[in-house]
Amino acid sequence: MIEGISIYDILTLTTILFFIGVYGFLTRKNLISILISVEMILNASVVNFVVINKYLYPDILQGTLFSIFIIAVAAAETALAVAIIINLYRQISSVEVKDTEVMKF
C-alpha cells in the first residue's frame, strides 16, 4: 500500500504498460523484439496480481504466489524462445518474422 497512491493509479500504469507491450508485439518485425514485448505484457499482469493482492486482500497471498509462478513460467518460456530463435537463426540466418513464413504453407 503506497501512501497517497490509489489502486486506480497503479492499474492505470499497468494498463499503459500492457498496451505498450501489445503495441510492440504487433509492430515489431524481429523475433527477439517480440519476445521483449511479451515480457512487458507479462510484467504488467504480474504487477496487477500483486497490487490487487495488496490493496484488496492483504491477508492472503494468492496474488503473490501467482506472480511468482508467472515469473517462473516467463523464465522458462524465455529460455525456450531463445533456444528456438537461435536454432532458427542457424537454419535461415535470420530472425525476422517475414523470413519465417515458410511454415505458413
Added chain:
Amino acid sequence: MNISYIILIPVIPLVVFLLLGIFNRKIKPSVSGYVGVFGLLVSAVLSFYAAFEYFFVLGKVDGVFQTLSEKIVWMNFTDSLHIDMGILVDPISVMMLVVVSTVSLMVHIYSRGYMHGDEGYTKFFAFLSLFTFSMYGLVLATNLFQIYIFWELVGVSSYLLIGYYYTKTSAIAAAKKAFIVTRFADFGFLIGILIIGYYTGTFDFETLNNPEGSAILNWASYSFMGLSALTWALILIFIGGAGKSAMFPLHIWLPDAMEGPTPVSALIHAATMVVAGVFLVARLFPMYYFVDDGFVLQIVAYVGAFSALFAAIIAITQTDIKRVLAFSTMSQLGYMMLGLGVSGFEGHSGVGYMASMFHLFTHAMFKALLFLGAGSVIHAVHSNFLKDMGGLRKYMPITNITFLIAALAIAGVPPLAGFWSKDEILVAAYEHNRLIYYIGVFVAGLTAFYMFRIYFGIFWGKDRLYHHKPKESPLSMTFPLLVLAFLSITVGFIPFSEFVTPDKMGFTAHLNYPLAAIASAVGLIGIATAWVFYKKENQLGDIWANRFGMLYKWTSNKFYFDEIYMFIAKKIFFKRVSEPFAKFDRKYVDGTMVGIGNTTVATSRKIKGLQSGRVQDYAFAFIGGAVIIGLIFIYLWT
C-alpha cells in the same frame, strides 16, 4: 395427258451433275463433254416432245390450255402449309422448257469447243448440268416454295460459274457480288412468300392463281401501312424477281457477272436465269393483276421501263463488249417487265403478257447468239475490249454473219424475231400508258445504236495488232451459232398469242402497222447513226463524247452505282456495323464476362491478405476484436 415423263427432263441433268461432280477426277475431259451434251440432248428432245404434245395435241381442252400438275409432299410446315415437289405444266412452263433446253443444249455444244483444254473442263460441265437442272426445276415449280428452292439453286450455280476462274480476283469478287445482291433480293422474296403463306394458307400456284380462288377474292382482308398484306407480298416477290432479273437498282451484279466464261454468260446471264424474275411475275400474273387492281403491276411497269432506259444509256458508252451485252440484257429484261406491267388479263388485252413472254422467247435466242458470237470473237482475239478488235469480218465470216443477224434481231428489224416481240410490247404499252410507250420506242432506238456500235467496232474498221491471225472458231462453236441464227430469224413467226396468254385461251394477234412502222423506223435510225459513227474509224464518237462531257463520264462509269453500293457495303456495313460489332463483342460483352472473373480473382487476392499466416496479423485482429467487443459491452450494452 400423261405428264410424268416430264419429270425426267430435270432429273437427267441432275444425274449428269452427280456423275460428273463425284467422279470429277476420274473422268476424261472428252468423255465428260459428251456425257454433258448427251444428257442434255435427251432432256431437250423430251422438252420438245412435251411442248409439241402440250400445245398441239393434248393440252387444249375446250379452247383453254389446261394446267396439269403432279406433286408429292416434300415437307410439312403446318396442317395446311407444306412444300410440294412436283411439276406444273402450263403454257409458260412448257415454253420455258423449250427455251432452256434449246439454249442450254447449244451452250453445251459450244462449250466443248470454247472450254477445250481447260483444266476444270469436267467441273464446268458438271456446273452447267447443275444449272440446267435447277432452271428446269424452277420453271416446272408447282408452288412458291419450290420455285424459291430452285431459285436459290440457280443462284448458286450462277455463283459457281461466275467464279469459275477462281484464281482471278475480279471473278471472285463478281461471283460474290452476284450471289449477295441476288440473295438480298431473295430476302424480300422469302418474306413475300411467308406473307402469302400466312394470309392465303397455301403456296400452291394453282390455288393462288385461280381468279375465283380465295387468295385473289380476299386480297384486301388484311392491311398494313395502307396497303393490303398481299400487295406487300407481291411487291416483295417482285423485289426478288427484280434481283434475279437485274432490274434497277439491283442490277449491279449483272455486268460484273461477265467475269464468268462466255458460254455461261450466254446461258445464265442472258437467256435463262436472268429471265427468272420475269417468269416469276408471269407465273403469279393473275395475282399481280387482280390484287389491289394491278397496283403492283404499275410498279413493275415503271421499274421495267426505267431499267430498260437506264441500261440502254449505259450500254452506249461501255467498251467491254460483254458488258455492252450485259447492259443490253438488262435493258431487254426491262422491256419484258414493262410488257408484263402494261398487260391486261382477258382476251386481247392480255397482249402485254403474251408479248413479254414472246420477247423472252426470242430474246433468249438472239441474246444467246450474241453472247456466243462475242465468245467466238473473244476466243479469237483473247480480249474483251472493243479497242482490241476490228476488221474481223474477213477472218471470221460465220461469226460475222450470225452476229449481224442477232444484232438486227435485237434492233427490231423486220422480219427477224426481235421485231415481232418488241412490236407487241410496244403495242401493249401504247394502249396502256403513253409515257412508257415513248420510253420503249426511245430504248428501241438506243438498242439498235449500241448494238451496231459494237458490231461495226468488232467486224468492220481497221485491223488491230493481233498476236496471231484470228481464225474462225471450230465447228463445235459455229454450229450453235448457225442454229441460233436460224432460230433468231424464224421464231418470230410463231403465232405466240395462240399459245401463251394470261387467261390461257389464246387469241389472234394482228400487226399494228403504224406502230410497227414507227418501231422499225426508229431501229433503222439507230443503225444508221451507228453506221455514220462507227462504220469507218473516225473521230465522231470521241467528238460527241466530249460534247456530252459530264454526262458521258457518268454514263461510262455506270452512274457510279457500283461505287455507291461499295460505299454502303464497305464503309457502312463493314466499317460501321460489322467492325464495331466484332469489337464490341470482344471488348464489352466478353469484357464483362472476363471482368466478372477478374473481379473475383482481385477480390480474392485482397481477402487472401486476411489469412496471411502471420501471427502478428492474427493478434492484431484478435486484439482489435477484443477492444471492439469491449467497447460494445461498455457503451452499448447498457
Added chain:
Amino acid sequence: MDILSLFIIVPVATIVALLFSKNLRQARIIAMSGSLLQLGMAINLVFAYLKERAVSDDIMVFTKDVVWFQPFNIHYSIGVDGISVALLLLTSIVVLAGVFISWKIFDLPKEFFISLIVLSIGVYGFFISLDLFTMFVFFEVAVIPMYLLIGIWGSGPREFSAMKLTLMLMGASAVLLIGILGIYFNSGADGGVLSFNILEIAKANIPIEAQRLFFPLTFVGFAVIGALFPFHTWSPDGHASAPTAVSMLHAGVLMKLGGYGVFRVAMYLLPEGAKEWSWIFIILSVIGVVYGAFSAIKQTDLKYINAYSSVSHLGLVLFALLMLNKTAWNGAIIQSLSHGFMTALFFALIGMIYERTHTRNITELGGLLKVIPFISTIYVIAGLASLGLPGFSGFVAEMNIFVGAFQDESLFIRIATILSVTVIVITAVYILRVVGIMLMGPVRNESFLKLNKVTWFEKLGILLLLLPIVGIGVAPLWISDMILESLQPFIQGLL
C-alpha cells in the same frame, strides 16, 4: 438389357477397354469400334422407335424407371421420343467422326479418347433422361471433360479458354440448379408427391407464380450453353483453343443440350412462364442472330468465324423455341441437328486445314482450292449448307423456323422475324468472304503447293458428317414428321 441404357453402358465399356489399351493404335481402334457400335445402336434405335411409335401412343417410349435415391424421389428414369432419337443419332455420328478426325493424336491418346467418350456419355445420358436430376447430373458429366480436353490438348491460351468456358457453364449450371429445384419443390402443388420426373411434373400444374419465377432461371441456365447473347463469349475462345475433335463435339453436340433443355424443361414444364417471359428472350435471341452474323463478317480466324456463326445459328434455335408453335419448334430441332452436323464438319475441315498450313488466319491463306481440292470443295459445300442453300439441311430448318415464326400475328414478332430473316443475307456475306479469300484466288504461299493429300480416315469423317446434311436437305419428310409427331403433346401442354 433395355435399348437405351446401352447408350450409357457401351461407352463405359469402351472406357474400360481403353484403360487397358497399350498404344495409340489400340486406343484408336477401341475408340472407333466403340463409337461405331454406338452409331449402329443409334440407327437401330431410329428404326426401333419408328416401329414402336406405330403401336404406342405414349409420349415417351422405351421407358425404364429405377429408383435412385428414394428420400428425394430421384429416379434413373429414361425414355425417348422422336426428338431425342434424332439428337442421339446426331451425337453418335459426330462422336464417330470426331474419333476419325483425331486419328493421329499423339499426345496422351488414351486419356484423350477416354475424355471424349466421357463427354459423349454425358450427352447421351442427357438426351435420354426423363428425370430432371439425372438430366442435370449428365449435363455436368458432359461439361467437365471439356475443361480437360481444352486445357490439356488445346492450343493458344488454352488454360484461360478452358477456365472461362467451364466457369461460365458452371455458373449457368448453378442458375439452372436453382430453376430445377424450384420446379421440384413446386411439382406437388396440387397435392401430389414432389417429383423430378418430367412427365409427372408436366401433369401437375405448377403454380403460375412459381413458373414466372423459375422460367428465366431455367431458360438462362440452359441457354448459356446454347450461346444466348450476351452469354455466348465462352464459345469463340473455347472453340479457338479446343482441339479439332473437341470443337466438333462441342459445337456439334454439346451446344445442342441448351436448346434441348430449354425445350424439354423450360418450355414444357413452365409454359405459362414461357409465355410471360418470351418477349425479352426473343429480343436477346434476335440480337444474337443478327449480331453473331455481323460479328462473323469481320473475323479473320476461321474458328472465330465459325464460333460466331454458331452464335447466330443457335440464336435462331432459341428464337424458334420461343415462338411457341409446332412449325417453329420443328425448325428449331432440325436446326439443332443441321447445325450440329454442319458445324462439326466445319471444324473438322478447319482442323485439317490448320494441320496442313499451320494457320487459321484467312488472310494468310489463299488458293486452297487448287492445292487441297477435296477439303476445299467440301468446305464450299459446308459453307453453302450453312448459308441455307436448298438441298442441305440448313434450308429445311430455317424455312421451318421462318414459316413458324410467321404464324404469329403480333407486330413485335413480325419485326423480330423479319430481322432474323436478314441472317440469310449476312450469312452469305461472311461465308462467301471466307470462301473467296481462303479457297479461291492465287495460292498465297509457296509452301502450300506441297500440302498433304487428304487421308482415308479424314475422308471417312467428312463424308459421315456430309451425308446427313444432304440427307435431311434432300428428303426432310421422314425426320420432320418424326419430330412433328413428337411435338404434339408439347403443343397440347402449351394450350
Added chain:
Amino acid sequence: MERILFYILALSMVGFAIAAVSSRKMLRSVIYLLFVLVGVAGLFFLIDYNFLAAIQLTVYAGGIIVLIIFSVLLVHHIELKLEMAKPKRRILTGILCLLGIGVFISTIYSHSFDVVGEHTTTLTSDIGKRLLSVEDGGFILPFEVISVLLLAAMIGAIIIAKGKKLNEKTKDLP
C-alpha cells in the same frame, strides 16, 4: 514522498517501455526493457513486497535479460538497425492500443474497489510456508508442476538449441 517516488517510477517505466518497443537498435531495446523491469521491482518495493522485488530483480533483470542479451549478441550485429512495420500499420496499432487503454481504464475507474487500509508486511517465510503447504490453500501442487515445467523447458531448450548440430553430424556420417 512515496507518491513522488511512485510518479517518478511510473513515468520512467512508461518512458522506457515506449523506448523499448520503438528503439531501432536491438541491444538498446533490451536495456530499456531492463529499466522497465527494474522499475517494476521498485514498485514492488514501494508496496512492501520485498521478496517479490528481489525475485523480480534476480530472475528477470538478472536472468532473463542476460539470456536475451546473449541471444541478441549471438544472432545480431550490434549496429544492425531493426526493421519497423509500415507507418500505416504503426498508426493503426497505436490507435488500437489507445482505444484499448481507454476501454481498460474506463472499466477500472467505473469499478469501485473495496480497498482495505491495512499495513501488514508480508514475510518471506509466509510465502515459503504457503508455497510448500499441503494444507487448505497450499500451493504445493502448482509448485511441483512448475518445477517439472522448468525442468522440461530446460531440457527442451537444450535439445532445440543443439538439435541442428546433432542432425548435421548424423547427416555427415555416412
